[in-house]
Amino acid sequence: MKKHIVLLPGDGIGPEVTKAAKRVLETTAEQFGHTFTFETQDIGGAAIDHQGTPLPEDTLAACRKADGIVLGAVGGPKWEHLPGHLRPEKGLLGIRKQLGLFANLRPIKGFPSLLHASPLKREVVEGSDLLIVRELTGGLYFGEPRERRNQNTEVVDTLTYTRAEIERIVDQAFQSAQLRRRHLTSVDKANVLESSRMWREIVEEKKHDYPDVEVEHMLVDAAAMKLITNPTYFDVLVTENMFGDILSDEASVLTGSLGMLPSASIREDGLGLYEPVHGSAPDIAGQDKANPLAAILSAAMMLRYSFQMSEEADEVEAAVHAVLQDKYHTADLKVAGGIQVSGSVLANKVS
């Protein structure tokens, strides 16, 4: 198969981990007889530096024609003094919205050899394997009005959803649950928010289309507790944009492998943007210290979700597990008795 991939290296350690992901994708193409073509575009701080805007038109145009997009990381102190519309993260928010990437998939699974780095007791976290499905293009992130009022004495943000926006993310979540353990937890704040009541109604309607999935509702505050006290309870968790931002970051530290976590932001036709959960880590950028495994696992998600290449994805994931089993790791992972190597050496071992 032929696939065209846009690389958005971005800032900090973004370029080095994107390079590692590219390399693994090249190996996969060779091995399975595919043709992957690559194109690199600016985003975030790098785009501000080169083109004066965090999301250049060329970047957007290239992504619209791509089969898949791999992003490194955006942001850093260098751009923090800039006004809101010129901040690196505006590039990220913009590309999600412009491309309609409404479903953010964040799988969280503990790697046995890294569990000792978890803040949780082993008996609490062991065996946890969950998928957070976060709505990514609606809610408080994009609702209007969002403004100051009455001579700057009042401020307003708006949480809006259309029925169609809720339906498609709920469908996505039910379908994700069908491919896993068929247990779906829909998280809302229906005792306070009208949008949550509509969310809950839609889940209740949709559940008849997925009779094989067991679904329940949980309040966001209760979910924030249960993620910590009983992470193995969850299979798939679906929620709106802001709750998803908070809960997915909360969940990302549970297993002690933040440096290993991939994410996908996808839409109905399969186009997706794939990025590691970790940030741009400017303090270690350019030193070949960054852990490339989250970016590599993000590329594996692209193979699976955008290219329907599940065998290829399995292979990449197995290779990542194998290097960990062999105890190779970068400085961020503290593997007892392990062999610490540079990011590029680790990427080599995977590919």
Next chain:
Amino acid sequence: MKKHIVLLPGDGIGPEVTKAAKRVLETTAEQFGHTFTFETQDIGGAAIDHQGTPLPEDTLAACRKADGIVLGAVGGPKWEHLPGHLRPEKGLLGIRKQLGLFANLRPIKGFPSLLHASPLKREVVEGSDLLIVRELTGGLYFGEPRERRNQNTEVVDTLTYTRAEIERIVDQAFQSAQLRRRHLTSVDKANVLESSRMWREIVEEKKHDYPDVEVEHMLVDAAAMKLITNPTYFDVLVTENMFGDILSDEASVLTGSLGMLPSASIREDGLGLYEPVHGSAPDIAGQDKANPLAAILSAAMMLRYSFQMSEEADEVEAAVHAVLQDKYHTADLKVAGGIQVSGSVLANKVS
């Protein structure tokens, strides 16, 4: 001193833990030569059953004249089928808003003898002692419009704050920090929300009035992570209503002593409503199994914050610590080699 206290027992285990708190307050009055008078009023499900509304006028009128209010718990499956405006939690939201109880104070401190029940590793959680200051009467909880639109194809909720609302909670947080370790973390989502940008500006303005307090800003997603990976990092954390709901519940499970956590909801003139963080636990209601210590510690907060009786509060808190040290506990607390007793026996030991 003479003080008039309104008791709002509410639902489930609410009545029994409120009774325990009352008993301890009576002992305190006797011991220190105060006169505490008590009056009991309906709220929540009990109020729905008796008077057809979760927040009767009489309850509100009594609370307006009180020096302090102790609430047990509200809610339970019995009332879950009722329409929104007739749900027990509407009583709680209503009383906060009607009385203007804008500052929710949630201290979280690990009890050494209970740390083994924490989901976190001892070395991570040990020594954590933080106070979450949550804005309680603004934001998404009360903003208008909150409605369905376009024949139920759209929904909107509104996050609003006035400058004055943000200023008073920020002042409260700085002042709380002055009484503690003088480190304040203001939590927002300034990279997305206009209300968070205004919040951040106000914190920046106010910090000049409190030069002895070190203040920093943290994004809500980062705070959700850091609470788990490094809870001892925090001293005072201040945030808006919805973020505060999520983060304070997240924080409440860190130390393994959810059954021990008190809370205060106060306003500028000192009137406050004091309630345990735990819920109404209908499954064990009426069996004298409920842990009364969170309600008792809530009463201690009332002594401290509404009655300026810090010596009396210290005494109650010391008594709670003493019974734990003596290894007396209710069934919810699993104290190794401890002596399990009923809720009323435990309350006796404190008073």
